[in-house]
Amino acid sequence: MPARNILVINCGSSSIKFALVREGRDDFILHGLAERLGANGASLRWQGETDEQPQTLELPGADHKAALARLLPLVAQAAQGKLHAIGHRVVHGGERFTQASRLTDEVLSAIRETSPLAPLHNPANLVGIDAAMALYPDLPHIAVFDTAFHQSLPERAYRYAIPEPLYREQHVRRYGFHGTSHRYVSHKAAEMSGLAVGDSYWLSAHLGNGSSTCAIANGQSRDTSMGLTPLEGLMMGTRSGDVDPNLHSHLARTLGWSLEKIDHMLNHDSGLLGLSGLSNDMRTLEHAREQGHANAALAIEVFCYRLAKSLASLTCALPRLDGIIFTGGIGENSALVRNLTVKHLHVLNLELDGEANARCVRGVGGPIHLAGHPRVLVIPTNEEKQIALDTLAVLD
Structure with a gap:
């Protein structure tokens, strides 16, 4: 089975960090950053595996969808037309998501419902998801949640000392973030240390x-x-x-x-x-x-x-x-x-x-x-x- 190509998208409120990852390889086929989106100084910077220096394209006033429309052809070219899925970083998955999930209408609705817990992040993540799904409606889109890794916390670690109904009815508890990073480096640390x-x-x-x-x-x-x-x-x-x-x-x-x-x-x-x-x-x-x-x-x-x-x-x-x-x-x-x-x-x-x-x-x-x-x-x-x-x- 040939190695699969996965586009990873990490959307912020005014930026899109992206990388094209080929199965079985540590380096990126293509990676880059669209930043200052929505402003006159918006730009797209990227570097492919054969590029000696990063390349830059000015995108004055471009929003997330416009930036994705410019970067996705670069991705398609680097992947030689063989893109198998898009993985989206989503900051907050609440208690519902303990692992990555395929993006369906139900999952998207749950991410929106969780947005009040991460008002600076989830809405921005959703902007990128909506734009990418509009441009690539037939590809599998997967949400990977920062909070999922921390769903293994014991109750003594995730509960606050507040009235029980606030947890049971409002889901007020400790969730944790940066789970994708903590998980990755801890695996690497074990590998490095034998x-x-x-x-x-x-x-x-x-x-x-x-x-x-x-x-x-x-x-x-x-x-x-x-x-x-x-x-x-x-x-x-x-x-x-x-x-x-x-x-x-x-x-x-x-x-x-x-x-x-x-x-x-x-x-x-x-x-x-x-x-x-x-x-x-x-x-x-x-x-x-x-x-x-x-x-x-x-x-x-x-x-x-x-x-x-x-x-x-x-x-x-x-x-x-x-x-x-x-x-x-x-x-x-x-x-x-x-x-x-x-x-x-x-x-x-x-x-x-x-x-x-x-x-x-x-x-x-x-x-x-x-x-x-x-x-x-x-x-x-x-x-x-x-x-x-x-x-x-x-x-x-």
């Missing part, structure tokens, strides 16, 4: 503009930092992470702020951006820190301390620890963040090899721990490949 996936225990830190940690036992998520929505847990690029639950009423009472204004502040004006007053980009903050910017240094320190606290707390979910994994844009590229975080975890006897840590940037992964100390690994995530694998599993 351990069986079914007999290995990891702490995973997916760090980017959105960040989360996860305790993984024998290939299953046992606890994670994000909760009902992607706002809970770690400090992130523009998200606050954990705050006092009474902050809402305090700001409403003292400043007269509306729920909408508080929600926007916690999701868009907080985190690295809020503390530094400068940027949500870790590279910018690291440079500013070197130049003596006090608030940039504070933002990085708070980020790393809260990350270390989260990792330490998640050890409660594991009978033993085989290693810690750093992944995501910050986790894969910031030697400073890894170093500062591990320094806070001295109780776990962690120690980094400075040269190995400095070497792991720009796609280079591997072990960064000092010999004789517990494993610390940098593993570049590959959510697109995992989505393709899950899509193939549904086709099979």
Whole structure:
């Protein structure tokens, strides 16, 4: 049976990240990004396996459907006309979806019903799904849910200490996100370490503009930092992470702020951006820190301390620890963040090899721990490949 070609689509509110994955291959046949959609600066950037440099096409004012209409012919050409399915990233699947699912009217309706739990993500995912299904109505379309991996959490980990009817009737509970990434890197960590996936225990830190940690036992998520929505847990690029639950009423009472204004502040004006007053980009903050910017240094320190606290707390979910994994844009590229975080975890006897840590940037992964100390690994995530694998599993 010839290798199948899967197009993976990850839609944001103003972007489409895509990759053409051929069964049995680690590299992409084609990959790229359409960004700033809906604005005059909209553009499409892509690179095929034979291209030495990325190619760019300006798409002024293009929306998601227009961008897909321009990129899909590139996909068809790269796949030589043989595209077998499209795998879509969907952030929130609620309690209903424990694995990838073929997109039917019923599944689409369920994703829409779950949108209030991920208002920044699910509607954007649906825009891409609707556009792709309109352009390729005869292809199988598969939804791969970020939350599905975390459906193995025990009840003690996913329940909030709130009245029972809110869970039973409103489904208010912890769901967790970044499941596709945590699943992928934990499998890679076991492979790198010569351990069986079914007999290995990891702490995973997916760090980017959105960040989360996860305790993984024998290939299953046992606890994670994000909760009902992607706002809970770690400090992130523009998200606050954990705050006092009474902050809402305090700001409403003292400043007269509306729920909408508080929600926007916690999701868009907080985190690295809020503390530094400068940027949500870790590279910018690291440079500013070197130049003596006090608030940039504070933002990085708070980020790393809260990350270390989260990792330490998640050890409660594991009978033993085989290693810690750093992944995501910050986790894969910031030697400073890894170093500062591990320094806070001295109780776990962690120690980094400075040269190995400095070497792991720009796609280079591997072990960064000092010999004789517990494993610390940098593993570049590959959510697109995992989505393709899950899509193939549904086709099979």
